[in-house]
Amino acid sequence: MKYLHTMVRVTDVDASLDFYCNKLGLKELRRYDSEQGRFTLIFLAAPGDEEAQIELTHNWDPEEYGEGRNFGHLAYRVDDIYALCQKLMDGGVTINRPPRDGHMAFVRSPDNISIELLQKGDALPPQEPWASMENSGHW
């Protein structure tokens, strides 16, 4: 299991990069634009400490970021996403976004902090009960 990133949402990419990079001193590692999803992801890290990242999510359509929506989630890479989700579910944790694709899942902490789980390496083959499990709530 490995920490990957903390995701925060940003309303203005230029203002945010000016803050996080020019002023605070982080550097941009990579960027992903999704025309279909109408969002941009930008991964930042401290120079020389590229393993621990911030993911800036910019949704192209304006959103209000009151009530904590500016904070996104913590992300961990995990060795076996099915085994971990099973353990979480057995412990009474709702799998808000089941790993239908063998790759990604979301759960929430008791205080509603969103946590992303990402399968290490290639996605696992689809497997029940996950493959047919529907989303539950938000994450």
Place this chain on the structure above:
Amino acid sequence: MKYLHTMVRVTDVDASLDFYCNKLGLKELRRYDSEQGRFTLIFLAAPGDEEAQIELTHNWDPEEYGEGRNFGHLAYRVDDIYALCQKLMDGGVTINRPPRDGHMAFVRSPDNISIELLQKGDALPPQEPWASMENSGHW
């Protein structure tokens, strides 16, 4: 500059450790109880990945964690906290918690994400304009 932790607030330590450790698989690295401040800090990390931490903050007096107060801050260790705060201030960023002690400062991103800066090694000797600069807003 080095990533240190993401801080999230928790209402119930036992329920939170059950979730983060027993179920999710993190481990507790260290704990700090402040009788005077009436809070407990618990640092967690994925086994074998102890450098990237989550800091759980438990305030002993109950608080409501709606509106995003469950998310705390991102923290970075920095080489020269005075130089960085000067650079931030010159760039128009409010230093919400100035480094009066040569050790710790807080600023906010354009989307109000709280960011903690911690001086590497020993605290720097007190120095103006920081030593006499008052707090501004919340962080």
